[in-house]
């Protein structure tokens with residue numbers, strides 16, 4: 001097995017870091033991935049072949065337009081943009097030419113709405129690869145995930161003769177806000193996958209540690225609610241108006257009062273409430289951005305059902321119209337023990353890893369779980385692991401940076417897993 005090239009992995013990561021793109025606008029990023037992967041000889045699918053538009057969550061048209069404009073400014077060809085059909089992300093397919101299992105490996109590609117720090121000692125500043133897309137930053141390590149994915153691609157090509165079966169490398173858009181996995185799953189792209197794996201850099205582990213099967217993935221659903229009432233003169237004709245602001249306020253307090261579930265942990269947050277048009281007008285519009293979480297799918301569904309029932313009741317009570325939209329979702333995950341065993345075995349063989357843990361609670365949400373569960377539902381096996389990496393700040397913070405030496409480890413872990421599952 002030839003070792004991955006640390007220099008190239010670092011270079012790729014830095015290139016992605018310098019131009020971060022927010023979910024559903026990753027056109028420059030997707031173009032780079034497609035060009036690199038095709039350059040290595042992969043068949044690369046994009047657009048509706050890998051994203052089912054009917055299940056796209058939280059895709060804001062103005063953000064997409066902004067991404068398309070950036071892509072044109074960066075010289076991305078019209079032909080390439082046409083292949084994307086307005087949808088970001090891609091899937092590269094490796095075929096060994098020999099019968100064998102199909103593996104699905106998923107890497108996320110989007111950034112977060114964070115302005116990168118201008119501190120002089122921040123390595124991306126000091127070494128000239130800080131974000132050049134103002135207001136956006138790879139502050140979660142997805143730049144590293146893409147670099148690892150490309151490293152795995154390179155490893156596959158170099159080790160073709162040793163392998164059997166097929167490997168699908170999924171470069172998933174819009175992980176932040178847990179929006180991109182559902183439409184990718186609904187495209188059917190993982191329905192023939194026998195073994196699925198995904199991973200996150202850093203997060204709950206430092207350099208030299210691997211968590212093979214973390215627990216505590218919270219189910220979550222992100223919901224936008226819009227109440228539409230009727231404006232009226234607040235002095236002369238208040239009785240003719242229908243007050244959307246009042247409806248949203250009542251909905252907020254009722255939702256925060258939803259009974260806890262006896263079987264496990266729940267969360268609800270009304271994060272945004274915007275309403276009204278002017279001081280002397282009965283407010284006719286109100287928008288709420290809500291998220292719920294639950295320890296299991298049953299508990300999470302309970303929270304969603306409660307939110308929807310309250311919203312409908314309030315809409316009836318205030319005689320306003322209600323429009324609801326699910327803009328993101330993730331589920332929980334129980335990894336297959338056999339896959340966790342494989343990750344542990346591969347990690348233990350790696351001299352750069354000193355500590356291999358079977359599990360540790362994650363207490364976050366990650367939409368790779370949707371793809372993993374889809375694979376499990378079709379009889380396949382799945383795992384999600386954490387590649388430890390030292391970092392300079394918490395994820396999603398302006399000072400975030402991670403230990404790039406762990407990119408090699410990431411490639412080696414995936415390569416080791418492929419070796420165990422698909423060697424001739």
Ligand SMILES: [Zn+2]
Nearest residue numbers: 140141142200
């Ligand atoms: Zn992340």
